[in-house]
Amino acid sequence: MIRKILTLAALLVSAGIAGFSQEEGTSELIQPSEWWRVHPRPVYATLEHVGTYQEWFEVYRLAEGAYAIYEPNQFEEAISYLALGSERGVLIDAGTGIGDIRQVVEELTDLPVSVVLTHEHYDHIGGAYRFDEIAAPSNPAGLEVLARGRDNASLQGYITDDYLWKPLPEGFDGATWTIPPVQPTQLLDDGDIIDLGGRTLEVIETPGHSPAHVCLLDRENRLLWTGDHFFPGPLYAFGGDVTIDDYIASNKRLEGLLDQFDYVLAGHNDPWVESDVIRRVSEAFQAIANGTAEYSEDDGLRRYFFQGFDVLIRAEMVEEMSS
Numbered sequence: 001m002i003r004k005i006l007t008l009a010a011l012l013v014s015a016g017i018a019g020f021s022q023e024e025g026t027s028e029l030i031q032p033s034e035w036w037r038v039h040p041r042p043v044y045a046t047l048e049h050v051g052t053y054q055e056w057f058e059v060y061r062l063a064e065g066a067y068a069i070y071e072p073n074q075f076e077e078a079i080s081y082l083a084l085g086s087e088r089g090v091l092i093d094a095g096t097g098i099g100d101i102r103q104v105v106e107e108l109t110d111l112p113v114s115v116v117l118t119h120e121h122y123d124h125i126g127g128a129y130r131f132d133e134i135a136a137p138s139n140p141a142g143l144e145v146l147a148r149g150r151d152n153a154s155l156q157g158y159i160t161d162d163y164l165w166k167p168l169p170e171g172f173d174g175a176t177w178t179i180p181p182v183q184p185t186q187l188l189d190d191g192d193i194i195d196l197g198g199r200t201l202e203v204i205e206t207p208g209h210s211p212a213h214v215c216l217l218d219r220e221n222r223l224l225w226t227g228d229h230f231f232p233g234p235l236y237a238f239g240g241d242v243t244i245d246d247y248i249a250s251n252k253r254l255e256g257l258l259d260q261f262d263y264v265l266a267g268h269n270d271p272w273v274e275s276d277v278i279r280r281v282s283e284a285f286q287a288i289a290n291g292t293a294e295y296s297e298d299d300g301l302r303r304y305f306f307q308g309f310d311v312l313i314r315a316e317m318v319e320e321m322s323s
């Protein structure tokens, strides 16, 4: 359990405070009151907005055949992505499940679309059950979560007033909301290629944020989908499903691929971040280990501040990193 944090002043002025998934409830360090003051995030004014029927979603066209499907009204600010080839498309992550993401996809393309999940957290899998074909990382820990789904009680904390900027969509009933179990029709391993016709996505296993996490690399179009490995917000490097050594090693691996992609398409907050940020995440972990990075701390939980992202980590983990 994360204890309440009392020192908020620094956090309230820092950008990128949302985009956090957790099982054990929120602390003020992670979710300041009125988190929605981050809106409008500046990047969206530079992107091509695409209208949709449902107000719950905002859709942006990022590049040829690449769309961001954004849920700005709920604290996670989840972003799912539609990637289209000439033959078919994939929905990369499926959001919270609060709106009907399949309807959005069908507004954007007539091609057959299957789901590819980067990992098993609720705000990435919520709408997956609406699709017939679902690919997910083969790691058993993730599959177990998918097979269980999420019951109504476990989701109530994500639709409280302080989680919501604007009202829930009409027709959505929080009292009966669940995330149905999903059975993947395809299991993903490192190096697998997802061929969409004229566009391929390569699976890169990136454990750390969760054991089963994968990123997807589109070499032809020089894009990397990062799920929750990286997003421009407070990266979650403690507790829960996190293994810090794996996280750092996964980031090093992505850093080794920096000549292959120009933009990072992240699972929360902003969908279009220059790839150099991956190098800076490695530097950030190094600075944390060296004791040269700035942070706020309360009850052993630290939030380290960097340009464009933060890192949440516990003090004792930092000591282990340094030793």
Ligand SMILES: [Zn+2]
Pocket: 021, 119, 121, 209, 210, 228
């Ligand atoms: Zn996650």
